[in-house]
Amino acid sequence: MVPHLTTALSGPLLELEQRFLAQSAWIEQWFRASWQEHTPPFYASCDLRNAGFKLAPVDTNLFPGGFNNLNPDFLPLCVQATMVAVEKFCPEACRVLLIPENHDRNLFYWQNVARLALILRHAGLNVRLGSLALATPVTIELPNAQSLLLEPLTRRGNRLELADFSPCAILLNNDLSAGIPPILHDLNEQTLLPPLQAGWAVRRKSRHFAAYDAVAREFADLVGIDPWRINPAFAVCRGLDFRYRHGEEELADAVSRQLAAIREKYREHDISETPYVVVKADAGTYGMGVMTVKDASEVIGLNRRQRNRMSVVKEGLQVSEVIVQEGVHTFETVRDSVAEPVVYMIDRYVVGGFYRIHTAREKDENLNSPGMEFKPLAFETGCNLPDSSENPDAPPNRFYAYGVIGRLACLAAAKELEATDNYEAVTLPYAMRASA
Amino acid sequence: MVPHLTTALSGPLLELEQRFLAQSAWIEQWFRASWQEHTPPFYASCDLRNAGFKLAPVDTNLFPGGFNNLNPDFLPLCVQATMVAVEKFCPEACRVLLIPENHDRNLFYWQNVARLALILRHAGLNVRLGSLALATPVTIELPNAQSLLLEPLTRRGNRLELADFSPCAILLNNDLSAGIPPILHDLNEQTLLPPLQAGWAVRRKSRHFAAYDAVAREFADLVGIDPWRINPAFAVCRGLDFRYRHGEEELADAVSRQLAAIREKYREHDISETPYVVVKADAGTYGMGVMTVKDASEVIGLNRRQRNRMSVVKEGLQVSEVIVQEGVHTFETVRDSVAEPVVYMIDRYVVGGFYRIHTAREKDENLNSPGMEFKPLAFETGCNLPDSSENPDAPPNRFYAYGVIGRLACLAAAKELEATDNYEAVTLPYAMRASA
Numbered sequence: 001m002v003p004h005l006t007t008a009l010s011g012p013l014l015e016l017e018q019r020f021l022a023q024s025a026w027i028e029q030w031f032r033a034s035w036q037e038h039t040p041p042f043y044a045s046c047d048l049r050n051a052g053f054k055l056a057p058v059d060t061n062l063f064p065g066g067f068n069n070l071n072p073d074f075l076p077l078c079v080q081a082t083m084v085a086v087e088k089f090c091p092e093a094c095r096v097l098l099i100p101e102n103h104d105r106n107l108f109y110w111q112n113v114a115r116l117a118l119i120l121r122h123a124g125l126n127v128r129l130g131s132l133a134l135a136t137p138v139t140i141e142l143p144n145a146q147s148l149l150l151e152p153l154t155r156r157g158n159r160l161e162l163a164d165f166s167p168c169a170i171l172l173n174n175d176l177s178a179g180i181p182p183i184l185h186d187l188n189e190q191t192l193l194p195p196l197q198a199g200w201a202v203r204r205k206s207r208h209f210a211a212y213d214a215v216a217r218e219f220a221d222l223v224g225i226d227p228w229r230i231n232p233a234f235a236v237c238r239g240l241d242f243r244y245r246h247g248e249e250e251l252a253d254a255v256s257r258q259l260a261a262i263r264e265k266y267r268e269h270d271i272s273e274t275p276y277v278v279v280k281a282d283a284g285t286y287g288m289g290v291m292t293v294k295d296a297s298e299v300i301g302l303n304r305r306q307r308n309r310m311s312v313v314k315e316g317l318q319v320s321e322v323i324v325q326e327g328v329h330t331f332e333t334v335r336d337s338v339a340e341p342v343v344y345m346i347d348r349y350v351v352g353g354f355y356r357i358h359t360a361r362e363k364d365e366n367l368n369s370p371g372m373e374f375k376p377l378a379f380e381t382g383c384n385l386p387d388s389s390e391n392p393d394a395p396p397n398r399f400y401a402y403g404v405i406g407r408l409a410c411l412a413a414a415k416e417l418e419a420t421d422n423y424e425a426v427t428l429p430y431a432m433r434a435s436a
Numbered sequence: 437m438v439p440h441l442t443t444a445l446s447g448p449l450l451e452l453e454q455r456f457l458a459q460s461a462w463i464e465q466w467f468r469a470s471w472q473e474h475t476p477p478f479y480a481s482c483d484l485r486n487a488g489f490k491l492a493p494v495d496t497n498l499f500p501g502g503f504n505n506l507n508p509d510f511l512p513l514c515v516q517a518t519m520v521a522v523e524k525f526c527p528e529a530c531r532v533l534l535i536p537e538n539h540d541r542n543l544f545y546w547q548n549v550a551r552l553a554l555i556l557r558h559a560g561l562n563v564r565l566g567s568l569a570l571a572t573p574v575t576i577e578l579p580n581a582q583s584l585l586l587e588p589l590t591r592r593g594n595r596l597e598l599a600d601f602s603p604c605a606i607l608l609n610n611d612l613s614a615g616i617p618p619i620l621h622d623l624n625e626q627t628l629l630p631p632l633q634a635g636w637a638v639r640r641k642s643r644h645f646a647a648y649d650a651v652a653r654e655f656a657d658l659v660g661i662d663p664w665r666i667n668p669a670f671a672v673c674r675g676l677d678f679r680y681r682h683g684e685e686e687l688a689d690a691v692s693r694q695l696a697a698i699r700e701k702y703r704e705h706d707i708s709e710t711p712y713v714v715v716k717a718d719a720g721t722y723g724m725g726v727m728t729v730k731d732a733s734e735v736i737g738l739n740r741r742q743r744n745r746m747s748v749v750k751e752g753l754q755v756s757e758v759i760v761q762e763g764v765h766t767f768e769t770v771r772d773s774v775a776e777p778v779v780y781m782i783d784r785y786v787v788g789g790f791y792r793i794h795t796a797r798e799k800d801e802n803l804n805s806p807g808m809e810f811k812p813l814a815f816e817t818g819c820n821l822p823d824s825s826e827n828p829d830a831p832p833n834r835f836y837a838y839g840v841i842g843r844l845a846c847l848a849a850a851k852e853l854e855a856t857d858n859y860e861a862v863t864l865p866y867a868m869r870a871s872a
Contacts, residue, residue: 028560029530032523076513076818080785083820084520087468094465122821124464349516382512384519385558 016055016230017392017401019223024386024400030222031348031407038414040348042085042171042193046406047356048341049232049328053271055401056232056328057409058278060208062198063175065101066354067119068111069376070344074352075119077382081346082123086169088347090191093168095126097160100150100173102133110140113173114148119346120171128165132174132181158189169193176201177284177317197423198413200283205323206236207420212412219408228265230405233258233326236282240320242311248300254324255279256296262326276327279310281319289319292327334377343383343406350383350403452491452666453828453837455659460822460836466658467784467843474850476784478521478607478629482842483792484777485668485764489707491837492668492764493845494714496644498634499611502790503555504547505812506780510788511555513818517782518559522605524783526627529604531562533596536586536609538569546576550584552609564601568610568617594625605629612637613720613753633859634849640718641759642672643855648848655844664701666841669694669762672718676756678747684736690760691715692732698762712763715746717755728763770813779819779842786819786839 020027045064046057070078086093098120100113113129120127131138131150140148151162160170160183169191176184176199184196197203213231220227235254240247255277262275274294281289289310293299302310311319332339332355339355355377383403385396456463481500482493506514522529534556536549549565556563567574567586576584587598596606596619605627612620612635620632633639649667656663671690676683691713698711715727715735727746729735738746747755768775768791775791791813819839821832 024557024560025530025562028519029528031560032519032527035523036527073509074512076510076820077516079818079820080513080516083464083468083785087471091468091472092465094461121460122823124460124467124822126461349519382515384512384515386560387558 014392021388035348040414044345044410046343046409051329052331060409065112067115069354070352071378078119078351079122081349085347090169095167097130097167097170197420202423204282208416209234211415215412235324238321242307251299252296258324278325282321341402343402345410353379450828457824471784476850480781480846482779482845487765488767496845501548503551505790506788507814514555514787515558517785521783526605531603533566533603533606633856636719638859644852645670647851651848671760674757678743687735688732694760714761718757777838779838781846789815
């Protein structure tokens with residue numbers, strides 16, 4: 001089963017997919033050249049929106065959860081890509097410490113951790129789980145009668161270890177929203193993946209989408225499309241305090257400018273949909289601190305509940321910076337439910353994906369809400385099987401297009417991580433506050 | 437469906453598989469280190485024999501046919517591995533010329549070529565087919581209503597081209613049994629894969645198995661097993677002429693010594709099977725020039741038909757050198773038919789495999805006979821999913837073991853190709869005669 005793409009709107013997207021197909025050799029060659037200059041993150045997932053007239057990433061996660069939602073048939077692909085990544089980052093590694101999120105009660109998340117550990121084990125690594133938040137070992141029972149053992153971390157000189165396990169490499173599946181804990185500082189003897197600046201203590205959506213902006217422009221030039229077709233516009237708004245309504249007017253102005261720009265583009269491309277923007281915390285994840293806005297007036301005089309919802313993200317961090325991102329409509333549906341693709345990458349390879357399907361939401365709402373109230377629908381086929389003998393919108397070709405956009409976001413993440421490599425020298429309010 | 441391994445004999449193999457499983461992290465680390473020092477061939481397939489007490493490669497093909505026999509679910513895995521290989525050998529490539537065998541009438545072979553071309557296309561390459569034996573284009577119709585266009589080659593200076601296609605890289609699926617044609621000499625501007633010395637004009641089984649001998653010894657030492665468990669012994673016999681019965685006695689002596697050595701090993705390991713050897717052309721393929729022998733007397737006084745069968749291999753080449761290889765019994769069966777695993781690799785990754793199943797043959801006979809009279813049975817799962825929570829003989833674990841042995845053979849091939857890199861300086865009777 002593959003979500004239905006509303007056909008009345010699929011004309012321009014078909015054109016996009018057709019171009020991707022016709023130029024797949026150039027596209028792949030361009031990616032090969034790009035990956036010779038930029039190192040992809042160890043892993044990533046990318047939330048896409050498919051509006052028919054526009055196909056764009058709206059969020060790139062460098063600590064992907066949800067590996068358990070991928071088609072199990074893709075497991076060998078994940079394992080092979082992991083082997084490639086390990087060969088590159090730490091060829092001598094044989095023991096890996098996987099550090100998951102703290103205090104997560106979501107069993108789906110732990111199934112993701114179990115799947116990740118399985119992938120690493122299949123790739124021939126000894127894997128143990130270490131927790132940033134535990135003083136004694138804890139066993140988590142999973143629905144499939146399996147269990148995960150989480151163990152407390154120990155720092156020995158420059159090394160991060162478990163009581164009886166000294167890893168060669170450390171893989172973070174913890175997005176460091178709470179800041180970079182001192183125990184992770186200066187691990188000079190071990191490979192830390194992804195690097196610390198990939199965590200939300202340092203990372204900013206605005207930096208990612210600025211990098212994506214440049215990547216999308218170069219790519220659009222290569223395949224001969226308007227970069228707007230694959231790029232959500234955005235603006236940044238700083239110095240906000242939702243609790244005290246500081247910066248409300250500036251935010252309304254930014255929203256207003258964005259909406260006007262989208263309206264202009266819709267006119268240019270003869271699109272009759274209602275423009276909207278998504279206001280979200282510049283540093284943060286998990287669908288917290290996110291708001292869909294169709295008119296600037298909506299951000300003026302938010303009620304207490306709305307202000308609270310916007311002012312705090314994961315780990316209780318205050319939101320003072322937001323991005324105002326062009327909303328991209330979702331026109332893929334499964335039995336009248338909105339379906340949004342998520343693409344998974346390990347190293348520079350797309351290893352699968354799934355759709356988030358949510359019955360209770362509208363096409364312009366954010367589906368990645370707390371509690372993960374969605375049904376995953378795994379991609380049926382791989383994202384690396386473009387087939388020009390089939391319809392451009394046939395599932396393998398649609399998935400190929402998703403894989404191309406996902407990889408563009410991954411390339412943007414690579415450039416973003418390079419640019420923040422010396423993050424300790426940069427002003428980092430979150431990181432400083434969190435570790436204070 | 438997975439072939440049944442005769443359980444009475446599976447004890448020692450279970451031990452082998454158990455060791456592979458328990459030490460998979462060390463094994464994978466060892467492979468990673470090995471591939472940093474040695475470059476795997478672009479692709480390879482390896483014929484294995486599983487005797488329960490012994491699991492060993494008996495032939496390594498550097499121009500693999502049979503990609504069409506792999507599980508279609510493994511296609512994304514093949515594509516991803518091809519991307520890795522292309523990134524390494526010719527990152528700037530976007531046009532590839534695939535050169536298949538000449539004059540092959542076997543439609544199975546052409547389905548293999550079609551599958552290979554598909555894999556390359558999915559990896560984002562423009563692929564065309566060029567023939568060493570055509571002066572005008574020929575279209576080959578395939579059973580699935582597809583067709584292949586074979587085009588004549590053109591030499592332009594240092595480049596090999598088609599009339600309107602100048603490839604960046606050339607992939608040989610032609611084993612050059614007929615010698616290296618002058619049109620392939622000195623292609624300095626294009627990447628030629630695999631290198632010319634991989635062809636049977638230069639290649640010798642004896643060199644391959646000598647390299648495998650060293651690889652198997654090192655690996656056996658790593659995992660703590662007797663190398664004999666994974667290594668078929670062999671000897672070389674030169675200066676033969678089957679037509680005139682020259683060298684018959686020397687061959688009988690070599691057979692006799694091999695059989696005695698096997699008998700000794702069987703005694704040591706308490707194995708009650710009948711030892712046998714396989715006599716095969718040192719340079720050659722396709723199951724021609726192959727003979728199963730249980731007693732030295734069998735090679736004395738061969739009748740005309742037997743002598744003819746041994747004296748000529750593919751492309752009419754005379755056999756003057758043979759290897760006398762320890763026979764490894766086949767104890768895997770599907771409904772009473774003998775089943776032999778073939779493992780496929782692209783670059784350093786196992787991308788799948790299948791069983792050759794032959795109802796009419798005995799467990800000690802060669803299944804790769806002319807005309808390919810076997811039924812392929814694709815591996816159900818990947819070869820990179822070792823699972824220590826399952827029985828060591830569960831299919832994913834048996835396939836993992838096959839993948840390990842296949843990769844050992846692939847590593848041997850890498851060393852073999854390195855050693856013959858300056859093949860032009862070496863005495864090469866076949867190559868010289870064929871290009872004369």
